[in-house]
Amino acid sequence: MTDRGAPLLTVVLPSRDLVGDAAASLIARCHALVASGLDVELLVVDDRSPVAREGAEAEPFRAWIRETAAAGSRVRLVVGDGVGVAAARNRGAGAARGRYLWFVDDDDDWGPDGAATLLDAALAHDADVVMADAVLVRHGRVGRAQVVADGRGAGEASGARVVEDLVAGRVSGHLWNKLLRRDLVVAAGFPDLLRHSDLAGLLRLLPAAGRVVRVPTPVYTYRVRDGSLLTGDRMRWRDLPDCLDLAREVGPAPAVEVFAVVKVAVPLFQDVARRGTSLPPSEAAEARAWVRAALTPRRIVATLRSGRPVAALGALVMRAAPRVYAGVYRRRRAGSVRPGRG
Incomplete structure (x- = not known):
């Protein structure tokens, strides 16, 4: 209540x-919001x-928070764990x-318009969840920005x-383009995953949502940088299989078969291929073995029938010739990086 x-x-x-120019940019976004x-x-x-552990007061962003909070804004x-x-x-x-809750990241572009x-859509429709569009920009990559059209x-x-x-893959597992009723989030909670906890959290809370409203307006720009959570070297390979377990509990079986392949x-x-030697060999071997077992002929055929021929072909090559797929994937990924930006 x-x-x-x-x-x-x-x-x-x-x-x-968060320090330096990134902190200054974040202060500007937060100030515009409040x-x-x-x-x-x-x-x-x-x-x-x-900064939080040492109790320092000089870091610009946290200094701004303390000053603004003290002024009654x-x-x-709050300090996490x-x-x-x-x-x-x-x-x-x-x-x-x-x-309502809107979860945002400190290094992306968002503001009061989004x-x-x-919020207007939520109040107009008495919605439990609002989904909007977003823009995804991969720094250092060749190509246009990607629209997340939820x-x-x-x-x-x-x-x-x-x-x-x-x-089924028709809606993304991202949080930043979604508004969520607070009691749904508190009741469901986000699973303790290093990565993909947003997808897992949505799989938990959406079944309890009575009304979901879609708004075809971009509200957020997500910037993928080297070293970010999705592209950095830290990973726990069981996180995605854990999401599959949740999908089995709430999703229709035919769609789950495709989810197991595509997502x-x-x-x-x-x-695993991208991280190379940064992942312990035993963990990499376990992950590759899990993938091979998950890519069953039935699931690959289901992916093809779902209208995803490219994904089905990739899964087939991945299962039959994993080293070939990994090599091609690394070369294509390296070729999409702009010279001098890595």
Whole structure:
């Protein structure tokens, strides 16, 4: 139940070790949000950065938070446990006072316009979840920005229907282009995964959502950089198989068969290939063995019949000639990097 005087929206911002120009840019985004006139609070979860541990006051972003909070603004800082983004999001959801939550990252582009678009749609339709479009930019890569079109097909749907779309790959597993009712998030929680906890969290909470609204408007720009959570060397290979277990619990069987290929086995194999020697050999071998077992002929055929011939062909090559696939994947990935930017 929302407290009296509580805001309609809490923007939850996990942050860690942000300094320099990145901190200045984030301060500008946060200031624009709290000065926008929206009924919003900004809740920053400091995921136990060195600044938080040492108690230093000079770091610009956290200094701004303390000064702004002391002035009576709806800006609050809570300290996380330093064990990962899933725990930080759970801490933020538990401390939030808003009816709705919007989870954002500290190194992406977002602001009051996106917040207003999501909140207006939620209030107009009494929605449990709002999904909008977003833009994904891969730094240092050749090619145009990718549109994450979760807002396509504007209108209403049940949570159960959106689960089917999520498992079938018609909806992304990202959080930053979705507004979520706080009590749904608190009840479901984000699983303790190093990566892909956003996808796993959506698989948990969407079945309980009564009304989901789509808005075909970009509200967020996600910037993928080398060293980020998705592209860095840190990984726990069981995270994606754990997502598959959750999908089996909530998704229709035919769609789960395709999910196992397109959203789990193929990206897991690519992660292992990309990381090379940074992943312990025993873990890499376990992951490759799991992928081979997961890529059954039945699942590959189901992927082909679902209208994904390229994914089905890739899975077939991955299963029959994994070294060939890994070599081609590494060469294609290296060829997409702009010279001098890595």
